[in-house]
Amino acid sequence: MTGQLRADAKRNRDQILAAARELMVNQGAGVPMEEIARHAGVGVGTLYRRFPDRVALLRALSVHTIENMTELARTALRTEPDAWTGLSRFVRECVALRLGALRSIVDPELHTALRQSDELRSARTELLRIVEQMIEAAQRDGSMRTDVGVVDVAMLVSLHLKRPFDVPGTTPVDMDARLTQLMLDGLRPCAATPLPGSPTTLADVNWDADR
Amino acid sequence: MTGQLRADAKRNRDQILAAARELMVNQGAGVPMEEIARHAGVGVGTLYRRFPDRVALLRALSVHTIENMTELARTALRTEPDAWTGLSRFVRECVALRLGALRSIVDPELHTALRQSDELRSARTELLRIVEQMIEAAQRDGSMRTDVGVVDVAMLVSLHLKRPFDVPGTTPVDMDARLTQLMLDGLRPCAATPLPGSPTTLADVNWDADR
Amino acid sequence: MTGQLRADAKRNRDQILAAARELMVNQGAGVPMEEIARHAGVGVGTLYRRFPDRVALLRALSVHTIENMTELARTALRTEPDAWTGLSRFVRECVALRLGALRSIVDPELHTALRQSDELRSARTELLRIVEQMIEAAQRDGSMRTDVGVVDVAMLVSLHLKRPFDVPGTTPVDMDARLTQLMLDGLRPCAATPLPGSPTTLADVNWDADR
Amino acid sequence: MTGQLRADAKRNRDQILAAARELMVNQGAGVPMEEIARHAGVGVGTLYRRFPDRVALLRALSVHTIENMTELARTALRTEPDAWTGLSRFVRECVALRLGALRSIVDPELHTALRQSDELRSARTELLRIVEQMIEAAQRDGSMRTDVGVVDVAMLVSLHLKRPFDVPGTTPVDMDARLTQLMLDGLRPCAATPLPGSPTTLADVNWDADR
DNA sequence: TATGAATGAGCGTTCATTCAT
DNA sequence: GATGAATGAACGCTCATTCAT
Numbered sequence: 001m002t003g004q005l006r007a008d009a010k011r012n013r014d015q016i017l018a019a020a021r022e023l024m025v026n027q028g029a030g031v032p033m034e035e036i037a038r039h040a041g042v043g044v045g046t047l048y049r050r051f052p053d054r055v056a057l058l059r060a061l062s063v064h065t066i067e068n069m070t071e072l073a074r075t076a077l078r079t080e081p082d083a084w085t086g087l088s089r090f091v092r093e094c095v096a097l098r099l100g101a102l103r104s105i106v107d108p109e110l111h112t113a114l115r116q117s118d119e120l121r122s123a124r125t126e127l128l129r130i131v132e133q134m135i136e137a138a139q140r141d142g143s144m145r146t147d148v149g150v151v152d153v154a155m156l157v158s159l160h161l162k163r164p165f166d167v168p169g170t171t172p173v174d175m176d177a178r179l180t181q182l183m184l185d186g187l188r189p190c191a192a193t194p195l196p197g198s199p200t201t202l203a204d205v206n207w208d209a210d211r
Numbered sequence: 212m213t214g215q216l217r218a219d220a221k222r223n224r225d226q227i228l229a230a231a232r233e234l235m236v237n238q239g240a241g242v243p244m245e246e247i248a249r250h251a252g253v254g255v256g257t258l259y260r261r262f263p264d265r266v267a268l269l270r271a272l273s274v275h276t277i278e279n280m281t282e283l284a285r286t287a288l289r290t291e292p293d294a295w296t297g298l299s300r301f302v303r304e305c306v307a308l309r310l311g312a313l314r315s316i317v318d319p320e321l322h323t324a325l326r327q328s329d330e331l332r333s334a335r336t337e338l339l340r341i342v343e344q345m346i347e348a349a350q351r352d353g354s355m356r357t358d359v360g361v362v363d364v365a366m367l368v369s370l371h372l373k374r375p376f377d378v379p380g381t382t383p384v385d386m387d388a389r390l391t392q393l394m395l396d397g398l399r400p401c402a403a404t405p406l407p408g409s410p411t412t413l414a415d416v417n418w419d420a421d422r
Numbered sequence: 423m424t425g426q427l428r429a430d431a432k433r434n435r436d437q438i439l440a441a442a443r444e445l446m447v448n449q450g451a452g453v454p455m456e457e458i459a460r461h462a463g464v465g466v467g468t469l470y471r472r473f474p475d476r477v478a479l480l481r482a483l484s485v486h487t488i489e490n491m492t493e494l495a496r497t498a499l500r501t502e503p504d505a506w507t508g509l510s511r512f513v514r515e516c517v518a519l520r521l522g523a524l525r526s527i528v529d530p531e532l533h534t535a536l537r538q539s540d541e542l543r544s545a546r547t548e549l550l551r552i553v554e555q556m557i558e559a560a561q562r563d564g565s566m567r568t569d570v571g572v573v574d575v576a577m578l579v580s581l582h583l584k585r586p587f588d589v590p591g592t593t594p595v596d597m598d599a600r601l602t603q604l605m606l607d608g609l610r611p612c613a614a615t616p617l618p619g620s621p622t623t624l625a626d627v628n629w630d631a632d633r
Numbered sequence: 634m635t636g637q638l639r640a641d642a643k644r645n646r647d648q649i650l651a652a653a654r655e656l657m658v659n660q661g662a663g664v665p666m667e668e669i670a671r672h673a674g675v676g677v678g679t680l681y682r683r684f685p686d687r688v689a690l691l692r693a694l695s696v697h698t699i700e701n702m703t704e705l706a707r708t709a710l711r712t713e714p715d716a717w718t719g720l721s722r723f724v725r726e727c728v729a730l731r732l733g734a735l736r737s738i739v740d741p742e743l744h745t746a747l748r749q750s751d752e753l754r755s756a757r758t759e760l761l762r763i764v765e766q767m768i769e770a771a772q773r774d775g776s777m778r779t780d781v782g783v784v785d786v787a788m789l790v791s792l793h794l795k796r797p798f799d800v801p802g803t804t805p806v807d808m809d810a811r812l813t814q815l816m817l818d819g820l821r822p823c824a825a826t827p828l829p830g831s832p833t834t835l836a837d838v839n840w841d842a843d844r
Numbered sequence: 845t846a847t848g849a850a851t852g853a854g855c856g857t858t859c860a861t862t863c864a865t
Numbered sequence: 866g867a868t869g870a871a872t873g874a875a876c877g878c879t880c881a882t883t884c885a886t
Contacts, residue, residue: 174408186397254847465868608819619807
């Protein structure tokens, strides 16, 4: 009985998240709440019942997204023959799906609000730990330069999540693939020019300063 | 008399552009027009007299910015010993100054509006031509991979114009330098993995499709 | 079976009324219906089943309150040695319990809606009749000025139902007692300054004009 | 030149305050801002330009009102033959004009916000000082009971600012006069029943606790 | 010509009420 | 009969743009 109700509610929640993801990734985090509701096929009231305000919605979306990414990372690590291939695949998938794009779209004020969330914090840490494993393995077997850490890679990927402009004469999907490959090549040991500073790893970061 | 007035007017215009640049780069293209006017030390009315609406302001700002970049590119080309060094310097300068950041901040709707401008179009072409010279020279002397074109590089740089998040435990300026270097290393011939598609050069692009 | 249900229903009804009274007296008649329901430990649906809208709830609440007051008046009349003492006690009790405060909290629009109720009308008449008895007796034995009627007293008391501001340095309960005493002293014959108009009694009032 | 503009602006400001006073006194402090604007003959934007939010409007209104009251008190003190007559006149005028009614209409939350204002605080103190002079003089010459202080009187008057219900068969203005007279008679020495606590004067009150 | 006042459309959010479960 | 999810109208407030001075 409650199960039924919950099913409906759950479905609504999911539709809202899906609509929000699509609209926010394409048009920025400022999309009118009403438009999100409309796309999800519900009234604004329903949206607000699930997510008390825009920040809450963004938070839920971010956690959801990060969990998707974690899943992708795990699969890549498990499935691919070596760490570097796994990492490359993971990065390509993130870019293709624009997973995580939200973090980069958010305006500074919202961004600050987001950082407060413990749930987000721990989801992020879990993800980064897995990516760090891939990186360390790749560095150990010599397929990746050793002067970069997870945080460097995360920042790099986050830059690539912005959808590039449409340039008439090119196809966006090709452009994406080319840019991503250029980024990956920059992580290889061969061309490595010494970097200023030192690799930024999970251990270096004091996330608590966020609080 | 008119000379006086024109001087004043010019000054107003410049102050407005400066204020707009600073505010928009830091807080996004959505900054209230009134705040821009206040920072520029003029009334809103004056702002609107110079730039009939937000898009016009953005357009002027973009042209101005591109002209700055062109200047930087020219100087780098003239001053540095070889093309690759010139290109690297130019890229680092653009990133450091966030020149061009506006294009990437702008929301899609504004972006479309911007593309309509002939003035912008020709300023951009002029800039890209110079960068293309650097690229071709660097490719000729073997210091740069040959499967990329100006447009690829431009897209790549534009991704790096987004200001990265503050990660507690790192300094933004270091982070910038590291990420930029990684991007540049990806453009070197040594690690080059074959790219899908073909290098996108000025000649390949049909800008007219924008109209 | 039905008995069970009715008992439950009755209990729900009472809980709702109690919650509504408490919240409305303290926070005004505008309290969200959902908050009332929550405080009563029921769902909104249940609240709306019992009371089709806010006005109906208010009406029930008012009737209930007036019945309480009637009870107090009866007891005071029966228990106290003389009419004036009885009246004073009744007034003090009403003020202390903020009985009737709802009438004064209600915004004009709701107020108009309330007046339509026959049930309310007759409960009120019953109460006023008893108070009138006390007044007439007190006037007869010389302990109360003779130029006032029930309606005057009722209006006066209703003014005193508004909770006074907290003034730092005073205790609300003391303040209440002082203000109430000042009001009662004004009803004594001794200081009586002639009043404009004539005493307003039950007989003078044409309640039907409300309809 | 600015004078002209200011004249217009000033006129708008005054119209807004007048509209706000009328609507708030009659319908509570919750009147839609848009309705206030409409009554004032301006757009909402204008209202918000003058008063950044509802609290600011209420604050301005309160200060304005208190200043009116101060003026009335001063005149009464100067003009009437003795202090008691002056006080009576002042009280009657306040009631007739519903001056100060706003303080009593305000919902608790707004009320708290209002107390923060230094401007309001000092206007109020100035008013209370003058009323205190009248009270002390009246007490000295034996025309007023000595167990009450300004704060008691202020609270009493504030209760009487609530507009009484329309009772069919009575005229509101008569009702006002009768109720006010009853209040004043309660302040006379003759019928005085000892009050609990002690007179609350300006000196007793620790307004700073508000901050 | 520069100013900043005025306008009103638009967005975020709340809440009374309805209705499917 | 009880529940609480869904709806949408309404209100507070902001900001782009216009226009009187």
